[in-house]
Amino acid sequence: MTGNVVRTAPPHSGSTAYINARIVDPVSDSEYKGAVLISDGKIADFGPNLFASGAPYGIQSVDCGGLYLAPGLVDTRVHTGEPGEEHKETLESAGIAASVGGITSLLLLPDNEPPFDDASLIEFVARRARQIRLANMYAYGALTVGLEGEELAEMGLLAEAGAVAFTDADHVVASAQVLRRALYYAKAFDALIVHLPQEPTLSGGHMSSGEMATRLGIAGNPPLAEVMLVERDIRLVEMTGGRLHLTKISTAESVAAIASAKARGLGITCDTAPPYFAMNDLAVGDYRTFGKLVPPLRAEKDRLAVIEGLKNGTIDLIASDHRPQDQDSKRVPFAQAEPGGIGLETLLPVSLELVHNKQLSLPRLFHRLSTAPAQLFGLPGGKLAKGAPADLIVFDAHRAWKVDREDLWSKTKNSPFDERPVQGRVMATIVGGRTIYCDDSFAPATAAA
Amino acid sequence: MTKKRTGLPRLPHLLGIEGLSPETISGLLDLSESYISQNRSLDKRRDLLAGRTVINLFFENSTRTRTSFEVAAKRLGADVINMDVTTSSVRKGETLLDTAMTLNAMRPDAIVVRHSESGAVSLLSQKVNCTVINAGDGQHEHPTQALLDALTIRRRRGRLEGLLVAICGDIMHSRVARSNIHLLQIMGARVRVVGPPTLMPTDIEKMGVEVHYAMKSGLKDVDIVMMLRLQTERMQGSFVPSISEYFRFFGLDQEKLKHAKPDALIMHPGPMNRGVEIDSEVADDLDRSVIHEQVEMGVAVRMACLEALIGGRRNVIGAVA
Numbered sequence: 001m002t003g004n005v006v007r008t009a010p011p012h013s014g015s016t017a018y019i020n021a022r023i024v025d026p027v028s029d030s031e032y033k034g035a036v037l038i039s040d041g042k043i044a045d046f047g048p049n050l051f052a053s054g055a056p057y058g059i060q061s062v063d064c065g066g067l068y069l070a071p072g073l074v075d076t077r078v079h080t081g082e083p084g085e086e087h088k089e090t091l092e093s094a095g096i097a098a099s100v101g102g103i104t105s106l107l108l109l110p111d112n113e114p115p116f117d118d119a120s121l122i123e124f125v126a127r128r129a130r131q132i133r134l135a136n137m138y139a140y141g142a143l144t145v146g147l148e149g150e151e152l153a154e155m156g157l158l159a160e161a162g163a164v165a166f167t168d169a170d171h172v173v174a175s176a177q178v179l180r181r182a183l184y185y186a187k188a189f190d191a192l193i194v195h196l197p198q199e200p201t202l203s204g205g206h207m208s209s210g211e212m213a214t215r216l217g218i219a220g221n222p223p224l225a226e227v228m229l230v231e232r233d234i235r236l237v238e239m240t241g242g243r244l245h246l247t248k249i250s251t252a253e254s255v256a257a258i259a260s261a262k263a264r265g266l267g268i269t270c271d272t273a274p275p276y277f278a279m280n281d282l283a284v285g286d287y288r289t290f291g292k293l294v295p296p297l298r299a300e301k302d303r304l305a306v307i308e309g310l311k312n313g314t315i316d317l318i319a320s321d322h323r324p325q326d327q328d329s330k331r332v333p334f335a336q337a338e339p340g341g342i343g344l345e346t347l348l349p350v351s352l353e354l355v356h357n358k359q360l361s362l363p364r365l366f367h368r369l370s371t372a373p374a375q376l377f378g379l380p381g382g383k384l385a386k387g388a389p390a391d392l393i394v395f396d397a398h399r400a401w402k403v404d405r406e407d408l409w410s411k412t413k414n415s416p417f418d419e420r421p422v423q424g425r426v427m428a429t430i431v432g433g434r435t436i437y438c439d440d441s442f443a444p445a446t447a448a449a
Numbered sequence: 450m451t452k453k454r455t456g457l458p459r460l461p462h463l464l465g466i467e468g469l470s471p472e473t474i475s476g477l478l479d480l481s482e483s484y485i486s487q488n489r490s491l492d493k494r495r496d497l498l499a500g501r502t503v504i505n506l507f508f509e510n511s512t513r514t515r516t517s518f519e520v521a522a523k524r525l526g527a528d529v530i531n532m533d534v535t536t537s538s539v540r541k542g543e544t545l546l547d548t549a550m551t552l553n554a555m556r557p558d559a560i561v562v563r564h565s566e567s568g569a570v571s572l573l574s575q576k577v578n579c580t581v582i583n584a585g586d587g588q589h590e591h592p593t594q595a596l597l598d599a600l601t602i603r604r605r606r607g608r609l610e611g612l613l614v615a616i617c618g619d620i621m622h623s624r625v626a627r628s629n630i631h632l633l634q635i636m637g638a639r640v641r642v643v644g645p646p647t648l649m650p651t652d653i654e655k656m657g658v659e660v661h662y663a664m665k666s667g668l669k670d671v672d673i674v675m676m677l678r679l680q681t682e683r684m685q686g687s688f689v690p691s692i693s694e695y696f697r698f699f700g701l702d703q704e705k706l707k708h709a710k711p712d713a714l715i716m717h718p719g720p721m722n723r724g725v726e727i728d729s730e731v732a733d734d735l736d737r738s739v740i741h742e743q744v745e746m747g748v749a750v751r752m753a754c755l756e757a758l759i760g761g762r763r764n765v766i767g768a769v770a
Contacts, residue, residue, distance in 0.1 A: 214650040215467070217567035217588030217624060222651070287568030331546060333566030335587070 003439040005096050005409075007133050012041040012390065012433025017055040021064035021394070023048075025384050026071065026367035036069060038390040041433035046384050064394055067427055067442075070366050072104025072135075072391040073347060074373040074382045076194075076271065077247065077319035079169070079340070081411075083124070084113030089324040089342075089411045091125070095134035097344040097409040099437035102426035103320075104391035105136040105374070105381050106344075110147070111169035117142035117153040119161035126162055134436050135429075136391070138164045138379060143182055143193060147171040152182055159189050164377050165245070167194035170294050170339075174200045176232060183242025192377065194245045197229035197254070198295055206335045208296040212281045218334055223298055227253035234261045237268050245376065246270040249315060250295045252305030259314040269376055270314070273321035274343060274350040275416050277306045283416065289330045289337035290416050293321075296339075307359055310368060317372040320347040324412040341416040345408050349422035352397060356423055362397070394428040394442065401425060462574050462581040463754055465590035466631040474599070474636060480753035481600050481746070488524065488748055497760050498527035501558040505531045507584070508545065508564040513719055513744070514584050514593075518561045521751035525760070527558075545569055546576055553577040558759045562586070567624075580758045588622050594718055595628035597750040599636065601743050602673055605714055610637035615667050615709070616658075617643040618677035618699060618726050621650045621688075625718045626677055630656055643667030644699060647688045664699060668708040675716045676701050676727050692725055702728040706737075714739050 019035040023046065034048040035055075055061035075098065081088035091108075098106050108125055110116030116125075122139050129137035141163030142153040148171075155166055166186065173179045173195060186193055202225035207213050209220025230246060234257065237244045249255060249270045261268050275283075275293055280300045284291040291297055309315035323340030330337050351369060354360040360368070374382025381391035403420045405413035427442035428435055466474075487493060503522040505515050515531060522529045534548060545564065552560060559580040562570045567587030574581035585591040603609055614633055620626045620642045633640050634657050642653060643661045654660050661667030668674060679695060689695045701715070715731060715738045723729045732738055 209651040211652040211655040214653055214656065215627070217586075217590070217627060219588075220651055287571055331572075333545065333564065333569040333572055333587075335566050335568075 003100065003437060005099050005134070005437050006435060009434045009436070012038065015039045015044065015059045016433065017051055017059050017061040018064055018069055018392070018394070019051050019055050019061050020066060021069035022066060023384070024068055024070035024362050024366050026363045026371040027383050027385065029361075029363045029367070031361070031363055036384070036392065038430075038433045041390055043384060043386060043388050043390050045386060068362070068395050068397055070362075070393055070395070071370040071382050071384060072393045072429060072431065073102050073369045074105045074107075074377075074379060075103045075320045075322070075344065075347060076107040076317065076373045076377060077109060077273065077321045078106045078344065079109045079111065079323045081324060082112070082128070083121075087411070088326050091128045091137065092132050093409070093411045094322070094344065095129075095132045095137070097342075098135040099429045100409050100426065101345040102348045102393040102395060102429050103135055103344055104393070104429060104431045105138065105379055107164060107377060107379075108137060108139045109169040110140045110142045110167065111171065115142045115147045116140065116158070116163070117145050117147070119154070119157045122158055122161040122163050135431060136379075136381065138162070138377075140165050140167045140169070140194070142166070143168045143173065144178065149173045149175060149178055152178070152185060155186060155191055156189055159191055164379065165192040165194055167247070170196055172196055172198050172200050172203075172229070176236065179233065180236050180240060183236055183240040183244060186242055187240070190243070192243045192245055194247050195233060196247050196294075197226055197233055199225040199228045202228070206292060206296070207284050208281045208298045210281060210299055212285065216284070216287065216334070221296055223251040223253065223302060226251045226295060227257050230254045230257045234258070234266065234268060237261075237266055244268055247319070248273055248276070248295055248321060249309065250276040250298050250306065251302045255305045255309040255314055259309070259312070262314060269316045271317045271319050272306050272310070272315050273319055274347060275321075275341065277303060277310060278350050278353060279303070279416065284334070287334040289332070289334055290341060290414050290418060292334065292337050292339045293341055293416065294339045307354065310354065311359055316368070316376065318347070318351055318368045319373065320344055324410055325414045326412050330414050341414055342408065342410045342412060343415070344410060346403060346415060346417045346422070348395065348426060349401075349403075349424040350417055350420075352424035353422070355397065390430055390433040392430040393426055394430075395424060395426045397424050399423065399425040461758055462583075463592055463758060464571050464574060464581065464583045466592045466595050466628045466635070467590065469635065471635055474596070474632060477596055477750070477753050477757060478600050478603060480757060481596070481749040484749040484752045485746070488745070493524050494526060495524065496526035497756060498522065498525040501527045501759055502556070503527045503529050503559045503561060503755065504552055504557045505529065505561045505584075506534065506548065506552065506563075507532065508534050508562070508569070509585070511563055511585070514563065517744070517747045518584060518751050521748050522755055524748070525752055525755055527755070545573060549573045549576045553579065559755065582754060582758065585624055587624065588627070589624050590628045591624040592628050593747070593751055593754060594625050595632040596754070597743055597747040598629055598675065598716060598718070599632055600746045600750055601716065601739050602714065604746075605739060606672065609633065612638045612672040613641070613670065614638050614673040614675060615641045615643050615671040616675045616677065617664065617667065617701065619648045619679045620644050620653065620677070621648045622680040623677045629675065630658055641667050641671065645689055645695075664701075664705045665708050668705060671709045671713055673714050673716060674701065674706065674709055678718065678720065678722055679726050696725055700724070700726050700728060701731050703730060706731060713737065716740065716743060719744070
């Protein structure tokens with residue numbers, strides 16, 4: 001299974017009709033046979049009745065052959081090595097992997113070397129994205145200087161430069177006082193703060209504590225390390241009225257705590273990543289370092305609770321949490337291995353397991369993968385709407401393939417899903433009307449673009 | 450994750466006790482028995498492993514285990530090379546695999562490995578095409594220690610099945626405890642673990658053991674008392690308030706020993722911290738302490754493992770590990 005990443009296409013002009021598609025519309029929570037008309041890079045029209053009797057003469061048309069057409073994925077947790085560790089991933093290689101994975105917008109984490117605590121780095125990312133001409137790229141600003149959790153970063157200036165939200169990525173803001181001030185201060189700019197809740201003094205281990213960690217003789221982190229900070233952070237939101245988004249929710253207790261905060265009417269939101277609903281701590285058996293993540297893979301009951309949270313809306317969105325690591329970082333004893341896994345190309349197929357297992361409907365899944373993240377972070381795209389950017393994907397929800405790390409486009413191969421059989425493959429990725437990726441078996445789209 | 454791509458045939462290693470069958474363990478113990486008299490005779494050497502090369506690769510300091518493996522291999526006629534690798538804390542992992550591949554290119558028949566990280570020996574075994582024997586990896590397993598403990602018990606009690614064994618002290622940081630828990634339960638013994646809650650790993654009871662936080666209840670009516678060394682070097686932060694408090698509540702002395710069966714055996718994998726986890730009076734009690742016998746059995750057990758793994762009698766007891 002191969003395809004082409006296309007960067008040479010000029011900006012979309014004129015009109016293109018995608019006909020004979022199964023439209024997934026997460027906003028209206030519906031799925032129907034229909035068409036989408038794109039004009040000058042934007043969605044001009046869509047619906048079940050559009051071009052029901054074929055596209056009118058003179059308009060380029062692409063026959064989707066009954067495949068699904070949906071808004072492209074909006075991935076709010078992507079780490080690349082640029083700048084700082086380009087041997088792990090560049091913005092370009094991440095852009096290519098995102099295109100293949102059906103991600104039309106990605107939001108870059110700020111924990112690079114140097115960290116994005118200076119406006120010039122936000123501008124650097126925007127400039128590189130324009131050169132690379134693949135997925136839309138946005139960046140977080142650092143929440144604190146050097147991601148050290150002590151002094152607030154220049155949020156206002158970073159926001160002016162284009163930072164869409166603020167986070168210290170996988171660094172936890174240990175001080176309640178600092179996070180409290182950040183939440184207060186961010187209100188002046190209506191800025192969203194994203195925080196990873198893991199009590200640092202309980203998170204010195206290398207996997208989730210429990211029977212597996214005990215058997216392997218690996219120091220563990222208790223799952224309670226997460227809910228302790230979830231509860232602290234909920235109180236801080238209550239006190240400050242700030243906008244907080246908790247990231248990478250992985251335990252049953254955290255899901256419950258957030259559900260009760262939401263029930264009390266607090267404007268708190270959260271996300272999770274595919275490993276936390278698709279795997280449990282058995283995946284690190286035999287010291288598999290590709291399964292070493294932050295937070296660590298949890299117990300089966302936690303995995304089921306995360307799925308429940310995605311079903312009932314406690315968990316608002318899914319992000320890939322893409323974190324490339326090279327061989328030198330992973331081919332070492334487990335405790336010495338760097339945490340993190342790549343996820344751009346597996347985000348859709350692994351998330352589709354929720355649909356195949358009848359846990360979420362397809363429109364609901366796309367709400368979590370596309371609409372909700374775009375809305376929350378104020379990004380264009382993520383929906384089918386007249387005048388919205390034509391950021392779309394065509395995909396085959398049923399095509400079976402096996403993840404093979406050697407076939408992935410990311411520069412490093414540390415996929416926790418390596419060798420996993422999955423179902424669902426992106427056939428074409430369209431950004432602003434331009435087809436930037438096309439599977440070999442979906443040739444018509446390239447011909448039309 | 451890499452197995453399918455290395456293209457190496459699957460070779461028998463001894464990486465841990467977990468997953469071994471009772472038949473394999475009994476087979477190894479029976480084979481060990483045959484070496485005890487050889488080791489006690491004047492002519493200690495056989496040429497069963499003549500021409501074979503064994504490398505002792507120790508990333509962590511050890512005198513006892515390394516010497517024991519060296520003596521075992523030499524008594525079977527193998528050529529033995531000792532490598533003590535001092536590790537820089539920064540790039541241990543790279544050193545590990547680079548060293549493994551370098552040594553592998555010298556075509557040894559077995560590499561005996563000790564490493565301070567759990568899983569390091571398993572990782573190394575994926576990179577070489579000779580037999581790998583785990584001589585202790587982090588807090589994971591120390592299979593030959595469990596085998597020698599089992600041999601010691603079996604010779605004194607005639608069996609393992611049905612015995613009640615208390616493993617006491619620093620369970621959390623102990624690979625000896627984990628290997629013994631596996632082995633004793635595979636062979637039908639019952640295991641208690643005794644120690645302060647801070648030194649008890651999470652969910653240890655799911656490994657089938659009974660958990661006790663007091664020596665009195667933990668030692669009640671046991672056949673065997675296995676003491677563990679308090680591994681202060683592996684501890685980050687405060688696990689016990691002080692050594693004297695630890696000794697008062699968890700150190701083995703005559704008083705606490707009264708709760709065990711009158712003929713209970715006292716074991717310790719060594720090196721002992723006298724006055725920390727064990728009182729000298731108990732450790733040196735010739736009637737009950739089998740600590741020196743354990744060391745003797747260690748050589749026999751390692752000879753048996755070497756023979757089973759690289760001695761060409763592999764088929765006699767089946768593939769190990």
